Amino acid sequence: MIEWLLEPLREPVVLRSLLELALLGLIAGTLGCWIVLAGRAYSAESLAHSMLPGLVGAALLGLPLVLGGAIGLAVGASLIALVSRIKVLGSEVAVSVVITSLFGAGVLLGLAPATPAGLNGLLFGDLLAVGFGDIALAAAYAGIVLTVLFVLHEGLLVTGFDRINARAIGRSPAPLDLVLALLLAGATLVAVQALGNLLVVAMLIGPAASARLLTERIGPMMLAAVAIAWAAALAGLYASYHADLAAGAAVTCALVVAFAAALLIRSLRELVTSGSRRRGRGAQSRGLRLRSRRA
Amino acid sequence: MPGPVTSEASLVACNRLAARYPGADAPAISSITFAVERGQRVALLGPNGGGKSTLFRVLTDELAPSSGELEVGVGHPALVPQSERSRLDYPVSALDVALMGSVSRLPWWRRPSRADRQLARESLRRVGLEAEANTTFGELSGGQRQRVLVARALVQDSPLLLLDEPFAGIDAPSAELLAQLFDQLAAEGRGLLMATHDIEQARSWDLVLCCNRVQIAFGDPSQVLTREVIERTYGASLIPLPGDGPLAITPPHHHDHAGEDR
Numbered sequence: 001m002i003e004w005l006l007e008p009l010r011e012p013v014v015l016r017s018l019l020e021l022a023l024l025g026l027i028a029g030t031l032g033c034w035i036v037l038a039g040r041a042y043s044a045e046s047l048a049h050s051m052l053p054g055l056v057g058a059a060l061l062g063l064p065l066v067l068g069g070a071i072g073l074a075v076g077a078s079l080i081a082l083v084s085r086i087k088v089l090g091s092e093v094a095v096s097v098v099i100t101s102l103f104g105a106g107v108l109l110g111l112a113p114a115t116p117a118g119l120n121g122l123l124f125g126d127l128l129a130v131g132f133g134d135i136a137l138a139a140a141y142a143g144i145v146l147t148v149l150f151v152l153h154e155g156l157l158v159t160g161f162d163r164i165n166a167r168a169i170g171r172s173p174a175p176l177d178l179v180l181a182l183l184l185a186g187a188t189l190v191a192v193q194a195l196g197n198l199l200v201v202a203m204l205i206g207p208a209a210s211a212r213l214l215t216e217r218i219g220p221m222m223l224a225a226v227a228i229a230w231a232a233a234l235a236g237l238y239a240s241y242h243a244d245l246a247a248g249a250a251v252t253c254a255l256v257v258a259f260a261a262a263l264l265i266r267s268l269r270e271l272v273t274s275g276s277r278r279r280g281r282g283a284q285s286r287g288l289r290l291r292s293r294r295a
Numbered sequence: 296m297p298g299p300v301t302s303e304a305s306l307v308a309c310n311r312l313a314a315r316y317p318g319a320d321a322p323a324i325s326s327i328t329f330a331v332e333r334g335q336r337v338a339l340l341g342p343n344g345g346g347k348s349t350l351f352r353v354l355t356d357e358l359a360p361s362s363g364e365l366e367v368g369v370g371h372p373a374l375v376p377q378s379e380r381s382r383l384d385y386p387v388s389a390l391d392v393a394l395m396g397s398v399s400r401l402p403w404w405r406r407p408s409r410a411d412r413q414l415a416r417e418s419l420r421r422v423g424l425e426a427e428a429n430t431t432f433g434e435l436s437g438g439q440r441q442r443v444l445v446a447r448a449l450v451q452d453s454p455l456l457l458l459d460e461p462f463a464g465i466d467a468p469s470a471e472l473l474a475q476l477f478d479q480l481a482a483e484g485r486g487l488l489m490a491t492h493d494i495e496q497a498r499s500w501d502l503v504l505c506c507n508r509v510q511i512a513f514g515d516p517s518q519v520l521t522r523e524v525i526e527r528t529y530g531a532s533l534i535p536l537p538g539d540g541p542l543a544i545t546p547p548h549h550h551d552h553a554g555e556d557r
Contacts, residue, residue: 037385151404158395161385161432168355168374169451170399216386216431 008241023138025229032208050076052106125196127247206255210262306455306486312363331486338497341506347490373453378440383433396450418449438469458489
Protein backbone atom coordinates (compact mmCIF):
# COMPACT_ATOMS: atom_id res chain seq x y z
CA MET A 1 0.00 0.00 0.00
CA ILE A 2 2.73 2.46 1.00
CA GLU A 3 4.66 1.53 -2.11
CA TRP A 4 1.49 2.15 -4.15
CA LEU A 5 1.36 5.67 -2.67
CA LEU A 6 5.06 6.46 -2.88
CA GLU A 7 5.85 5.06 -6.29
CA PRO A 8 4.31 7.89 -8.37
CA LEU A 9 6.02 10.51 -6.21
CA ARG A 10 9.45 9.26 -7.30
CA GLU A 11 8.62 10.36 -10.81
CA PRO A 12 9.71 13.99 -11.45
CA VAL A 13 6.91 14.29 -14.02
CA VAL A 14 4.28 13.46 -11.41
CA LEU A 15 5.82 15.81 -8.87
CA ARG A 16 5.89 18.65 -11.38
CA SER A 17 2.26 18.03 -12.31
CA LEU A 18 1.31 17.91 -8.65
CA LEU A 19 3.05 21.21 -7.94
CA GLU A 20 1.40 22.86 -10.96
CA LEU A 21 -2.03 21.56 -9.92
CA ALA A 22 -1.51 22.70 -6.34
CA LEU A 23 -0.83 26.24 -7.56
CA LEU A 24 -3.71 26.17 -10.03
CA GLY A 25 -5.95 24.82 -7.25
CA LEU A 26 -4.98 27.76 -5.08
CA ILE A 27 -5.83 30.22 -7.87
CA ALA A 28 -9.01 28.49 -9.05
CA GLY A 29 -10.28 27.67 -5.55
CA THR A 30 -10.13 31.25 -4.27
CA LEU A 31 -11.07 33.08 -7.47
CA GLY A 32 -13.74 30.49 -8.31
CA CYS A 33 -15.62 31.31 -5.10
CA TRP A 34 -16.26 34.88 -6.27
CA ILE A 35 -17.18 33.63 -9.77
CA VAL A 36 -19.70 31.14 -8.35
CA LEU A 37 -21.17 33.63 -5.87
CA ALA A 38 -21.57 36.23 -8.61
CA GLY A 39 -23.35 33.65 -10.76
CA ARG A 40 -20.81 34.06 -13.54
CA ALA A 41 -19.93 30.40 -14.13
CA TYR A 42 -21.34 30.64 -17.66
CA SER A 43 -19.24 33.70 -18.53
CA ALA A 44 -16.19 31.95 -17.15
CA GLU A 45 -16.80 28.97 -19.41
CA SER A 46 -17.44 31.22 -22.41
CA LEU A 47 -14.29 33.19 -21.82
CA ALA A 48 -12.19 30.03 -21.69
CA HIS A 49 -13.70 28.60 -24.86
CA SER A 50 -13.44 31.83 -26.82
CA MET A 51 -9.66 31.65 -26.72
CA LEU A 52 -9.44 28.37 -28.67
CA PRO A 53 -8.83 29.99 -32.10
CA GLY A 54 -6.04 32.04 -30.55
CA LEU A 55 -4.44 28.93 -29.10
CA VAL A 56 -4.67 27.04 -32.38
CA GLY A 57 -3.31 30.06 -34.23
CA ALA A 58 -0.35 30.22 -31.85
CA ALA A 59 0.30 26.50 -32.34
CA LEU A 60 0.19 26.96 -36.13
CA LEU A 61 2.62 29.88 -36.05
CA GLY A 62 4.87 28.35 -33.44
CA LEU A 63 4.22 31.15 -30.92
CA PRO A 64 3.84 30.64 -27.15
CA LEU A 65 0.35 29.34 -26.25
CA VAL A 66 -0.06 32.06 -23.63
CA LEU A 67 0.34 34.77 -26.27
CA GLY A 68 -2.17 33.17 -28.63
CA GLY A 69 -4.59 32.63 -25.78
CA ALA A 70 -4.33 36.27 -24.73
CA ILE A 71 -5.11 37.47 -28.26
CA GLY A 72 -7.97 34.97 -28.48
CA LEU A 73 -9.41 36.23 -25.19
CA ALA A 74 -9.19 39.85 -26.32
CA VAL A 75 -10.93 39.07 -29.62
CA GLY A 76 -13.60 36.98 -27.87
CA ALA A 77 -14.30 39.62 -25.24
CA SER A 78 -14.54 42.40 -27.86
CA LEU A 79 -16.90 40.34 -30.02
CA ILE A 80 -19.11 39.54 -27.04
CA ALA A 81 -19.22 43.24 -26.14
CA LEU A 82 -20.13 44.09 -29.75
CA VAL A 83 -22.83 41.45 -30.21
CA SER A 84 -24.31 42.29 -26.79
CA ARG A 85 -25.28 45.66 -28.25
CA ILE A 86 -27.90 43.96 -30.43
CA LYS A 87 -30.74 44.66 -28.04
CA VAL A 88 -33.29 42.10 -29.25
CA LEU A 89 -30.95 39.18 -28.56
CA GLY A 90 -29.90 39.72 -24.96
CA SER A 91 -26.42 39.12 -23.65
CA GLU A 92 -26.73 35.35 -23.01
CA VAL A 93 -27.62 34.71 -26.64
CA ALA A 94 -24.85 37.03 -27.76
CA VAL A 95 -22.32 35.16 -25.66
CA SER A 96 -23.53 31.78 -26.96
CA VAL A 97 -23.34 32.89 -30.59
CA VAL A 98 -19.85 34.30 -30.20
CA ILE A 99 -18.32 31.42 -28.27
CA THR A 100 -19.79 28.69 -30.44
CA SER A 101 -18.54 30.52 -33.55
CA LEU A 102 -15.08 31.01 -32.09
CA PHE A 103 -14.94 27.49 -30.70
CA GLY A 104 -16.02 26.09 -34.07
CA ALA A 105 -13.42 28.21 -35.86
CA GLY A 106 -10.81 26.93 -33.43
CA VAL A 107 -11.76 23.29 -34.05
CA LEU A 108 -11.63 23.83 -37.83
CA LEU A 109 -8.19 25.38 -37.55
CA GLY A 110 -7.08 22.67 -35.16
CA LEU A 111 -8.07 19.89 -37.55
CA ALA A 112 -5.98 21.46 -40.32
CA PRO A 113 -3.10 19.16 -41.23
CA ALA A 114 -0.57 21.93 -40.64
CA THR A 115 -1.41 22.17 -36.92
CA PRO A 116 1.40 20.45 -35.07
CA ALA A 117 0.17 20.07 -31.50
CA GLY A 118 -3.10 18.42 -32.40
CA LEU A 119 -6.44 19.57 -31.10
CA ASN A 120 -6.34 17.20 -28.14
CA GLY A 121 -3.49 18.99 -26.44
CA LEU A 122 -5.21 22.36 -26.71
CA LEU A 123 -8.61 21.18 -25.55
CA PHE A 124 -7.45 19.00 -22.70
CA GLY A 125 -3.99 20.37 -21.99
CA ASP A 126 -0.92 18.30 -21.35
CA LEU A 127 -0.44 18.09 -17.62
CA LEU A 128 2.56 15.80 -17.79
CA ALA A 129 4.38 18.15 -20.17
CA VAL A 130 4.32 21.00 -17.65
CA GLY A 131 7.75 22.58 -17.25
CA PHE A 132 9.34 24.78 -14.61
CA GLY A 133 8.45 27.88 -16.62
CA ASP A 134 4.76 26.98 -16.29
CA ILE A 135 5.17 26.34 -12.57
CA ALA A 136 6.94 29.65 -12.04
CA LEU A 137 4.19 31.46 -13.97
CA ALA A 138 1.48 29.76 -11.92
CA ALA A 139 3.29 30.61 -8.66
CA ALA A 140 3.62 34.27 -9.63
CA TYR A 141 0.00 34.44 -10.71
CA ALA A 142 -1.16 32.75 -7.51
CA GLY A 143 0.62 35.51 -5.60
CA ILE A 144 -1.15 38.19 -7.63
CA VAL A 145 -4.60 36.59 -7.27
CA LEU A 146 -4.30 36.04 -3.52
CA THR A 147 -3.05 39.60 -2.96
CA VAL A 148 -5.76 41.23 -5.05
CA LEU A 149 -8.54 39.12 -3.51
CA PHE A 150 -7.25 39.85 0.00
CA VAL A 151 -7.06 43.60 -0.52
CA LEU A 152 -10.43 43.90 -2.28
CA HIS A 153 -12.25 41.41 -0.03
CA GLU A 154 -14.78 43.81 1.55
CA GLY A 155 -15.46 45.56 -1.74
CA LEU A 156 -16.19 42.25 -3.46
CA LEU A 157 -18.38 41.25 -0.53
CA VAL A 158 -20.40 44.47 -0.60
CA THR A 159 -20.94 44.49 -4.35
CA GLY A 160 -21.82 40.79 -4.34
CA PHE A 161 -24.22 40.94 -1.43
CA ASP A 162 -25.90 44.28 -2.09
CA ARG A 163 -25.23 45.18 -5.69
CA ILE A 164 -28.02 47.77 -5.99
CA ASN A 165 -26.85 49.78 -3.00
CA ALA A 166 -23.11 49.12 -3.25
CA ARG A 167 -22.43 52.56 -4.68
CA ALA A 168 -24.37 54.24 -1.91
CA ILE A 169 -22.24 52.32 0.60
CA GLY A 170 -19.06 53.39 -1.13
CA ARG A 171 -17.95 50.74 -3.65
CA SER A 172 -18.95 50.78 -7.32
CA PRO A 173 -19.59 47.33 -8.81
CA ALA A 174 -18.16 48.12 -12.27
CA PRO A 175 -14.43 48.35 -11.41
CA LEU A 176 -14.67 45.26 -9.21
CA ASP A 177 -16.46 43.35 -12.00
CA LEU A 178 -13.62 44.31 -14.30
CA VAL A 179 -10.96 43.16 -11.82
CA LEU A 180 -12.71 39.79 -11.44
CA ALA A 181 -13.01 39.41 -15.23
CA LEU A 182 -9.31 40.22 -15.69
CA LEU A 183 -8.23 37.82 -12.95
CA LEU A 184 -10.42 35.15 -14.52
CA ALA A 185 -8.99 35.73 -18.00
CA GLY A 186 -5.49 35.55 -16.57
CA ALA A 187 -6.28 32.33 -14.71
CA THR A 188 -7.60 30.60 -17.85
CA LEU A 189 -4.41 31.63 -19.64
CA VAL A 190 -2.08 30.44 -16.90
CA ALA A 191 -3.92 27.12 -16.60
CA VAL A 192 -4.28 26.39 -20.31
CA GLN A 193 -0.95 24.55 -20.75
CA ALA A 194 -1.74 22.14 -17.93
CA LEU A 195 -5.50 21.73 -18.18
CA GLY A 196 -6.42 22.84 -21.68
CA ASN A 197 -9.31 24.85 -22.94
CA LEU A 198 -12.08 22.57 -21.67
CA LEU A 199 -10.79 21.31 -18.33
CA VAL A 200 -9.75 24.72 -17.03
CA VAL A 201 -13.42 25.51 -16.47
CA ALA A 202 -13.84 22.40 -14.32
CA MET A 203 -11.02 23.59 -12.07
CA LEU A 204 -12.41 27.13 -11.79
CA ILE A 205 -16.01 26.19 -11.07
CA GLY A 206 -15.97 22.66 -9.63
CA PRO A 207 -14.15 23.19 -6.32
CA ALA A 208 -15.94 26.49 -5.57
CA ALA A 209 -19.38 25.07 -6.37
CA SER A 210 -18.72 22.02 -4.18
CA ALA A 211 -17.42 24.23 -1.38
CA ARG A 212 -20.53 26.43 -1.50
CA LEU A 213 -22.64 23.35 -0.77
CA LEU A 214 -20.64 22.62 2.37
CA THR A 215 -19.97 26.04 3.90
CA GLU A 216 -21.88 29.17 4.97
CA ARG A 217 -19.08 31.76 5.01
CA ILE A 218 -16.70 33.04 2.33
CA GLY A 219 -13.47 32.32 4.22
CA PRO A 220 -14.26 28.65 4.93
CA MET A 221 -15.70 28.37 1.42
CA MET A 222 -12.35 29.40 -0.07
CA LEU A 223 -10.41 27.03 2.18
CA ALA A 224 -12.75 24.18 1.32
CA ALA A 225 -12.52 24.96 -2.40
CA VAL A 226 -8.72 24.88 -2.33
CA ALA A 227 -8.74 21.66 -0.28
CA ILE A 228 -11.17 20.03 -2.74
CA ALA A 229 -9.05 21.13 -5.70
CA TRP A 230 -5.93 19.67 -4.05
CA ALA A 231 -7.63 16.42 -3.11
CA ALA A 232 -8.96 16.03 -6.66
CA ALA A 233 -5.49 16.77 -8.07
CA LEU A 234 -3.93 14.09 -5.89
CA ALA A 235 -6.65 11.54 -6.58
CA GLY A 236 -6.57 12.31 -10.30
CA LEU A 237 -2.81 11.94 -10.56
CA TYR A 238 -2.80 8.62 -8.69
CA ALA A 239 -5.59 7.33 -10.90
CA SER A 240 -3.69 8.53 -13.94
CA TYR A 241 -0.48 6.83 -12.83
CA HIS A 242 -1.88 3.51 -11.70
CA ALA A 243 -4.78 3.09 -14.14
CA ASP A 244 -3.01 4.74 -17.04
CA LEU A 245 -5.67 7.43 -17.60
CA ALA A 246 -5.21 10.89 -19.14
CA ALA A 247 -4.08 13.05 -16.21
CA GLY A 248 -6.22 16.14 -16.85
CA ALA A 249 -9.34 14.06 -17.45
CA ALA A 250 -8.71 12.01 -14.31
CA VAL A 251 -8.44 15.21 -12.23
CA THR A 252 -11.67 16.49 -13.76
CA CYS A 253 -13.44 13.21 -12.95
CA ALA A 254 -12.23 13.53 -9.35
CA LEU A 255 -13.73 17.06 -9.25
CA VAL A 256 -17.06 15.69 -10.44
CA VAL A 257 -16.95 12.98 -7.76
CA ALA A 258 -16.16 15.66 -5.16
CA PHE A 259 -19.18 17.71 -6.28
CA ALA A 260 -21.46 14.66 -6.07
CA ALA A 261 -20.11 13.90 -2.60
CA ALA A 262 -20.67 17.51 -1.49
CA LEU A 263 -24.24 17.35 -2.79
CA LEU A 264 -24.85 14.12 -0.91
CA ILE A 265 -23.37 15.50 2.33
CA ARG A 266 -25.50 18.63 2.06
CA SER A 267 -28.69 16.67 1.40
CA LEU A 268 -28.03 14.38 4.38
CA ARG A 269 -27.27 17.38 6.58
CA GLU A 270 -30.48 19.13 5.51
CA LEU A 271 -32.44 15.97 6.19
CA VAL A 272 -31.06 15.85 9.72
CA THR A 273 -31.55 19.52 10.52
CA SER A 274 -34.77 20.22 8.58
CA GLY A 275 -37.59 21.44 10.73
CA SER A 276 -35.37 23.30 13.16
CA ARG A 277 -33.19 25.37 10.89
CA ARG A 278 -33.18 26.14 7.21
CA ARG A 279 -29.88 26.82 5.58
CA GLY A 280 -29.28 30.01 3.65
CA ARG A 281 -29.37 28.80 0.07
CA GLY A 282 -32.87 28.10 -1.18
CA ALA A 283 -34.52 29.65 1.86
CA GLN A 284 -36.02 32.29 -0.38
CA SER A 285 -37.83 29.83 -2.60
CA ARG A 286 -39.08 27.77 0.29
CA GLY A 287 -40.87 30.76 1.75
CA LEU A 288 -39.62 32.91 4.56
CA ARG A 289 -42.59 32.31 6.75
CA LEU A 290 -41.60 28.72 7.32
CA ARG A 291 -38.81 29.87 9.54
CA SER A 292 -39.34 29.13 13.20
CA ARG A 293 -36.81 31.58 14.59
CA ARG A 294 -38.01 34.17 17.03
CA ALA A 295 -37.90 37.73 15.78
CA MET B 296 -44.65 76.58 5.34
CA PRO B 297 -40.93 77.42 5.43
CA GLY B 298 -39.40 78.68 2.22
CA PRO B 299 -36.04 77.55 0.84
CA VAL B 300 -34.10 76.48 3.85
CA THR B 301 -30.36 76.29 4.17
CA SER B 302 -28.31 76.82 7.26
CA GLU B 303 -24.91 76.00 8.64
CA ALA B 304 -26.35 73.15 10.66
CA SER B 305 -28.01 71.44 7.69
CA LEU B 306 -26.93 67.87 7.05
CA VAL B 307 -28.57 68.09 3.67
CA ALA B 308 -30.33 70.96 1.92
CA CYS B 309 -32.12 70.92 -1.43
CA ASN B 310 -33.35 73.94 -3.32
CA ARG B 311 -35.75 73.40 -6.25
CA LEU B 312 -33.99 70.11 -6.89
CA ALA B 313 -35.00 68.00 -9.89
CA ALA B 314 -33.64 64.68 -11.14
CA ARG B 315 -34.24 62.73 -14.31
CA TYR B 316 -33.21 59.19 -15.21
CA PRO B 317 -31.09 58.84 -18.33
CA GLY B 318 -33.37 58.52 -21.36
CA ALA B 319 -36.52 59.57 -19.47
CA ASP B 320 -38.63 62.42 -20.87
CA ALA B 321 -39.90 63.85 -17.62
CA PRO B 322 -38.00 64.33 -14.38
CA ALA B 323 -38.74 61.67 -11.75
CA ILE B 324 -38.74 64.37 -9.08
CA SER B 325 -38.80 68.14 -9.27
CA SER B 326 -39.25 71.28 -7.14
CA ILE B 327 -37.83 69.54 -4.08
CA THR B 328 -36.94 72.13 -1.44
CA PHE B 329 -36.19 70.99 2.10
CA ALA B 330 -33.42 70.57 4.63
CA VAL B 331 -32.57 68.13 7.38
CA GLU B 332 -30.75 69.53 10.40
CA ARG B 333 -28.87 67.71 13.12
CA GLY B 334 -31.21 65.92 15.50
CA GLN B 335 -34.21 66.15 13.17
CA ARG B 336 -36.44 63.27 12.17
CA VAL B 337 -38.01 63.94 8.78
CA ALA B 338 -40.71 61.68 7.36
CA LEU B 339 -40.93 61.39 3.57
CA LEU B 340 -44.46 60.58 2.43
CA GLY B 341 -45.46 59.67 -1.09
CA PRO B 342 -47.04 56.95 -3.21
CA ASN B 343 -45.07 54.16 -4.85
CA GLY B 344 -43.40 55.72 -7.86
CA GLY B 345 -43.72 59.12 -6.24
CA GLY B 346 -39.97 59.63 -6.21
CA LYS B 347 -38.95 58.59 -2.70
CA SER B 348 -36.28 56.17 -3.89
CA THR B 349 -35.19 58.62 -6.57
CA LEU B 350 -34.63 61.29 -3.95
CA PHE B 351 -32.53 58.82 -1.95
CA ARG B 352 -30.50 58.01 -5.06
CA VAL B 353 -29.76 61.69 -5.55
CA LEU B 354 -28.80 62.12 -1.90
CA THR B 355 -26.44 59.13 -2.04
CA ASP B 356 -24.83 60.51 -5.19
CA GLU B 357 -25.97 57.68 -7.46
CA LEU B 358 -28.07 59.99 -9.65
CA ALA B 359 -26.99 63.53 -10.50
CA PRO B 360 -29.55 66.34 -10.06
CA SER B 361 -30.75 67.68 -13.42
CA SER B 362 -31.42 71.12 -11.95
CA GLY B 363 -31.60 72.95 -8.66
CA GLU B 364 -29.19 72.95 -5.76
CA LEU B 365 -28.12 70.15 -3.48
CA GLU B 366 -25.85 70.61 -0.52
CA VAL B 367 -24.76 67.59 1.43
CA GLY B 368 -23.00 68.49 4.68
CA VAL B 369 -20.32 66.53 6.46
CA GLY B 370 -20.04 62.91 5.45
CA HIS B 371 -21.83 60.69 2.99
CA PRO B 372 -25.43 59.83 3.98
CA ALA B 373 -25.92 56.21 5.08
CA LEU B 374 -28.68 54.37 3.23
CA VAL B 375 -30.78 51.70 4.92
CA PRO B 376 -32.43 49.85 2.01
CA GLN B 377 -35.52 47.67 2.22
CA SER B 378 -34.44 44.31 3.56
CA GLU B 379 -36.82 42.53 1.19
CA ARG B 380 -34.46 43.24 -1.67
CA SER B 381 -31.33 41.78 -0.12
CA ARG B 382 -29.79 38.49 -1.20
CA LEU B 383 -30.60 35.67 1.20
CA ASP B 384 -28.36 33.09 -0.44
CA TYR B 385 -25.13 34.93 0.26
CA PRO B 386 -22.75 33.23 2.70
CA VAL B 387 -22.41 36.09 5.19
CA SER B 388 -23.19 36.46 8.89
CA ALA B 389 -25.05 39.36 10.50
CA LEU B 390 -21.66 40.63 11.68
CA ASP B 391 -20.23 40.45 8.14
CA VAL B 392 -23.13 42.57 6.84
CA ALA B 393 -22.78 45.14 9.64
CA LEU B 394 -19.03 45.32 8.98
CA MET B 395 -19.69 46.15 5.31
CA GLY B 396 -20.65 49.64 6.52
CA SER B 397 -17.00 50.31 7.27
CA VAL B 398 -16.07 50.38 3.57
CA SER B 399 -17.74 53.77 3.19
CA ARG B 400 -15.10 55.23 5.53
CA LEU B 401 -12.15 53.29 4.08
CA PRO B 402 -10.18 53.79 0.86
CA TRP B 403 -10.40 50.81 -1.49
CA TRP B 404 -7.08 49.30 -0.47
CA ARG B 405 -7.76 49.32 3.28
CA ARG B 406 -9.29 46.40 5.17
CA PRO B 407 -11.51 46.96 8.23
CA SER B 408 -9.54 47.24 11.45
CA ARG B 409 -10.12 45.70 14.87
CA ALA B 410 -11.83 48.97 15.84
CA ASP B 411 -14.23 48.62 12.87
CA ARG B 412 -15.05 45.08 14.01
CA GLN B 413 -15.70 46.39 17.51
CA LEU B 414 -18.00 49.08 16.10
CA ALA B 415 -19.87 46.45 14.07
CA ARG B 416 -20.45 44.35 17.22
CA GLU B 417 -21.51 47.47 19.13
CA SER B 418 -23.94 48.41 16.33
CA LEU B 419 -25.48 44.93 16.38
CA ARG B 420 -25.91 45.33 20.13
CA ARG B 421 -27.74 48.63 19.57
CA VAL B 422 -30.22 46.92 17.25
CA GLY B 423 -30.63 44.10 19.78
CA LEU B 424 -28.89 41.44 17.71
CA GLU B 425 -25.71 40.87 19.69
CA ALA B 426 -26.65 37.21 20.09
CA GLU B 427 -27.19 36.75 16.36
CA ALA B 428 -23.82 38.19 15.26
CA ASN B 429 -22.69 34.84 13.87
CA THR B 430 -26.03 33.82 12.37
CA THR B 431 -26.22 33.62 8.59
CA PHE B 432 -28.03 36.72 7.27
CA GLY B 433 -30.50 34.67 5.20
CA GLU B 434 -31.58 32.72 8.29
CA LEU B 435 -32.72 35.79 10.20
CA SER B 436 -36.35 36.95 10.25
CA GLY B 437 -37.39 39.90 8.07
CA GLY B 438 -37.38 42.27 11.03
CA GLN B 439 -33.97 41.04 12.15
CA ARG B 440 -32.56 41.51 8.66
CA GLN B 441 -33.88 45.08 8.61
CA ARG B 442 -32.18 45.68 11.94
CA VAL B 443 -28.88 44.30 10.60
CA LEU B 444 -29.10 46.78 7.71
CA VAL B 445 -29.66 49.57 10.25
CA ALA B 446 -26.58 48.32 12.12
CA ARG B 447 -24.64 48.51 8.85
CA ALA B 448 -25.66 52.16 8.50
CA LEU B 449 -24.53 52.79 12.09
CA VAL B 450 -21.10 51.34 11.19
CA GLN B 451 -20.97 53.83 8.32
CA ASP B 452 -21.16 56.37 11.14
CA SER B 453 -22.82 59.00 8.99
CA PRO B 454 -24.57 62.02 10.52
CA LEU B 455 -27.51 61.49 8.12
CA LEU B 456 -29.45 58.27 7.79
CA LEU B 457 -31.75 57.59 4.83
CA LEU B 458 -34.32 54.97 5.81
CA ASP B 459 -36.28 53.33 2.98
CA GLU B 460 -39.55 52.11 4.53
CA PRO B 461 -37.77 50.49 7.47
CA PHE B 462 -41.07 49.41 9.08
CA ALA B 463 -42.50 47.72 5.98
CA GLY B 464 -43.44 44.14 6.72
CA ILE B 465 -41.45 43.68 9.93
CA ASP B 466 -42.55 42.10 13.23
CA ALA B 467 -43.82 44.17 16.16
CA PRO B 468 -40.79 43.69 18.47
CA SER B 469 -38.42 44.77 15.69
CA ALA B 470 -40.62 47.79 14.89
CA GLU B 471 -40.71 48.87 18.52
CA LEU B 472 -36.95 48.49 18.89
CA LEU B 473 -36.26 50.42 15.69
CA ALA B 474 -38.64 53.25 16.65
CA GLN B 475 -36.80 53.68 19.95
CA LEU B 476 -33.42 53.47 18.23
CA PHE B 477 -34.38 56.17 15.70
CA ASP B 478 -35.40 58.50 18.54
CA GLN B 479 -32.06 57.83 20.27
CA LEU B 480 -30.11 58.49 17.07
CA ALA B 481 -31.89 61.83 16.64
CA ALA B 482 -31.18 62.69 20.28
CA GLU B 483 -27.48 62.04 19.54
CA GLY B 484 -27.64 64.73 16.88
CA ARG B 485 -28.03 62.59 13.77
CA GLY B 486 -30.53 63.53 11.09
CA LEU B 487 -33.02 60.96 9.84
CA LEU B 488 -34.95 60.98 6.58
CA MET B 489 -37.44 58.12 6.44
CA ALA B 490 -39.56 57.11 3.47
CA THR B 491 -42.83 55.76 4.80
CA HIS B 492 -46.49 55.13 4.01
CA ASP B 493 -47.56 55.50 7.63
CA ILE B 494 -49.21 58.91 7.97
CA GLU B 495 -49.85 58.44 11.68
CA GLN B 496 -46.17 57.73 12.28
CA ALA B 497 -45.21 60.74 10.16
CA ARG B 498 -47.36 62.90 12.47
CA SER B 499 -45.12 61.96 15.40
CA TRP B 500 -41.92 63.02 13.63
CA ASP B 501 -40.40 66.51 13.63
CA LEU B 502 -40.99 67.38 9.99
CA VAL B 503 -42.73 65.85 7.03
CA LEU B 504 -41.93 66.07 3.33
CA CYS B 505 -44.79 65.15 0.99
CA CYS B 506 -43.77 64.25 -2.50
CA ASN B 507 -45.60 62.94 -5.56
CA ARG B 508 -43.08 63.48 -8.37
CA VAL B 509 -43.21 67.15 -7.37
CA GLN B 510 -42.98 68.40 -3.81
CA ILE B 511 -46.46 68.86 -2.32
CA ALA B 512 -45.48 70.21 1.07
CA PHE B 513 -42.72 70.39 3.66
CA GLY B 514 -42.97 71.44 7.29
CA ASP B 515 -44.35 70.67 10.72
CA PRO B 516 -46.67 67.64 10.45
CA SER B 517 -49.42 69.29 12.51
CA GLN B 518 -49.63 72.12 9.98
CA VAL B 519 -48.70 70.28 6.83
CA LEU B 520 -50.69 67.07 7.04
CA THR B 521 -54.07 68.44 6.09
CA ARG B 522 -56.55 66.31 4.24
CA GLU B 523 -55.92 68.34 1.10
CA VAL B 524 -52.15 67.78 1.20
CA ILE B 525 -52.54 64.06 1.86
CA GLU B 526 -54.98 63.72 -1.02
CA ARG B 527 -52.67 65.55 -3.37
CA THR B 528 -49.76 63.42 -2.18
CA TYR B 529 -51.52 60.14 -2.71
CA GLY B 530 -53.89 61.05 -5.54
CA ALA B 531 -57.10 59.05 -5.39
CA SER B 532 -55.87 56.30 -3.15
CA LEU B 533 -57.22 57.98 0.00
CA ILE B 534 -59.90 56.18 1.98
CA PRO B 535 -61.68 58.12 4.72
CA LEU B 536 -62.34 56.01 7.80
CA PRO B 537 -65.79 56.24 9.37
CA GLY B 538 -66.28 59.01 11.93
CA ASP B 539 -63.75 61.74 12.58
CA GLY B 540 -60.88 59.32 12.90
CA PRO B 541 -57.58 59.50 11.09
CA LEU B 542 -57.39 59.19 7.36
CA ALA B 543 -56.15 55.94 5.94
CA ILE B 544 -54.55 55.18 2.64
CA THR B 545 -54.83 51.95 0.77
CA PRO B 546 -51.99 49.73 1.91
CA PRO B 547 -49.17 49.79 -0.59
CA HIS B 548 -47.96 46.52 -2.04
CA HIS B 549 -44.39 45.90 -1.09
CA HIS B 550 -43.81 42.76 -3.03
CA ASP B 551 -42.86 42.45 -6.62
CA HIS B 552 -42.19 46.06 -7.43
CA ALA B 553 -38.44 45.90 -7.48
CA GLY B 554 -37.13 48.64 -9.69
CA GLU B 555 -40.52 50.22 -10.14
CA ASP B 556 -39.62 53.57 -8.69
CA ARG B 557 -35.93 53.36 -9.31
